Each structure stands twice: as C-alpha cells, then as structure tokens.
Amino acid sequence: MIAHQDVHVRDVERQAKHLDVTLIGVPLHGGGGAGSDYVARLKLAVDVIEGKLGSAVDALACGDLHLEHIRKWREDAVGKALVMKLAYPVWSDDARSNYDALREDLDASGVRCVVTAVTTEAAEAAGAKVGARYDGDLARAMKDAGVDAFGEDGEFHTLAEVWSVSRERALGLKAS
Structure with missing residues (x-):
C-alpha cells in the first residue's frame, strides 16, 4: 500500500500501464528518520x-500545489542530495489560485477520481468518504467546509482512475 493515500501499488501500476509510462517503484519505508x-x-x-x-536524469517532477514548507524541504533535502532540478508543473505561488484551472483540466479529462483516505473530521463531515467520487461538487463542499478543495493539507486522498478513459484523453492529448 502507498503510505497515507491507502492506494494499492497495483493501482499505480495499472495507471502507468494505461498511460504507457515507465514506472519504477521506490520503497520509501525503513529505518531512519526525518x-x-x-x-x-x-x-x-x-x-x-x-x-x-x-x-x-535532468529533473524530478513534484506534484505539490502550494505548500511552501514542503517545497522548501524538497529543494533543500532532495534537490541538493540528488543534484538535480526539481520541477513543479502544477505549482502556484498564489495558494489555490490555480484550482479552477486544475478542476477544468480534470473535468475535461473525464478521469474518474475516488476518495481513498480521509484524515480529518471536517473533510468527512463535508462528504469525503472512502469510495466517494471526487468531483466538482465534492471540491466545492470541501471549500465551503474550510477544507482544501484538493486535500493539499492531507485532509483526504484520491486515486485517479485513468483507465476509465482513453490514454489520450487522460493525458489531455484529445478532448474525447
């Protein structure tokens, strides 16, 4: 299982196979700390x-949306240790200002997303339940409840079922 997200590795493998991307699993658990x-x-x-x-390898892509402390840690710890550029393709310096565009991209892709883990009572009360569909309605409910609409603070996690549409549509290479 992928820590925190409660997503099985087989689902990640299925995503990679459907998208025709190479996947290298890196077990990150073990001893040590910090x-x-x-x-x-x-x-x-x-x-x-x-x-x-x-x-x-020229760069490592990170999926962070706006959490400055996470980005700083990645740059200080990961970027320096690996001596490579870190890329943030969905990053916004203005927290949450890109959410509408991200939501539009997700909707246009047609990819079904489901909630896989819920870590706060506020997210659960607003409708984030394991197995629930993550869509515009749930994102709005999260926002209205004061929860990050994309769960960026770890309030909930999702799985993108990219196999629910064609590879090209999932990647935004064609509209349908």
Missing part, C-alpha cells in the same frame, strides 16, 4: 535509472 532514508532511497533509484538510461 526524511534521510527517503532521500537516500530516492537517490539510489535515480542512480539505477541513470545506469539503465546511460545518461543523467
């Missing part, structure tokens, strides 16, 4: 990838 083990394991994974490719 993220040192995480960074060391990530570095080993990058070393393996570079060995297979025969060339350097």
Whole structure:
C-alpha cells in the first residue's frame, strides 16, 4: 500500500500501464528518520535509472500545489542530495489560485477520481468518504467546509482512475 493515500501499488501500476509510462517503484519505508532514508532511497533509484538510461536524469517532477514548507524541504533535502532540478508543473505561488484551472483540466479529462483516505473530521463531515467520487461538487463542499478543495493539507486522498478513459484523453492529448 502507498503510505497515507491507502492506494494499492497495483493501482499505480495499472495507471502507468494505461498511460504507457515507465514506472519504477521506490520503497520509501525503513529505518531512519526525518526524511534521510527517503532521500537516500530516492537517490539510489535515480542512480539505477541513470545506469539503465546511460545518461543523467535532468529533473524530478513534484506534484505539490502550494505548500511552501514542503517545497522548501524538497529543494533543500532532495534537490541538493540528488543534484538535480526539481520541477513543479502544477505549482502556484498564489495558494489555490490555480484550482479552477486544475478542476477544468480534470473535468475535461473525464478521469474518474475516488476518495481513498480521509484524515480529518471536517473533510468527512463535508462528504469525503472512502469510495466517494471526487468531483466538482465534492471540491466545492470541501471549500465551503474550510477544507482544501484538493486535500493539499492531507485532509483526504484520491486515486485517479485513468483507465476509465482513453490514454489520450487522460493525458489531455484529445478532448474525447
């Protein structure tokens, strides 16, 4: 299981297969603390990838939306240890200002998303239940309840069932 998200590794493998992207699993749990083990394991994974490719990995993409402290930690710990650029393709310096655009992209993709974990009572009270569909209505309910509409603060987690539509549509390469 993927920690915190309560998503099975098989679902992540299914996503990668459907999207036709290479997936390299990096087990991040073990001893140590304060993220040192995480960074060391990530570095080993990058070393393996570079060995297979025969060339350097230029950048690592991060899915963070707006949490400055997480970005700072990634840059200080991960970026420096791996000596590579970190990319933030969905980042907004103005917290939550990109949510409408992200929501529109998700809606246009037609990808079904489901809630896989709920960590706060506020999110649960607003309708985030394991198995519930994450859509515009649930996002609005989260916002109205004072919960981050995308769960960026860890209030809930989701799984994008990319296999529910064509690869091209899931990736935004065609409208339908």
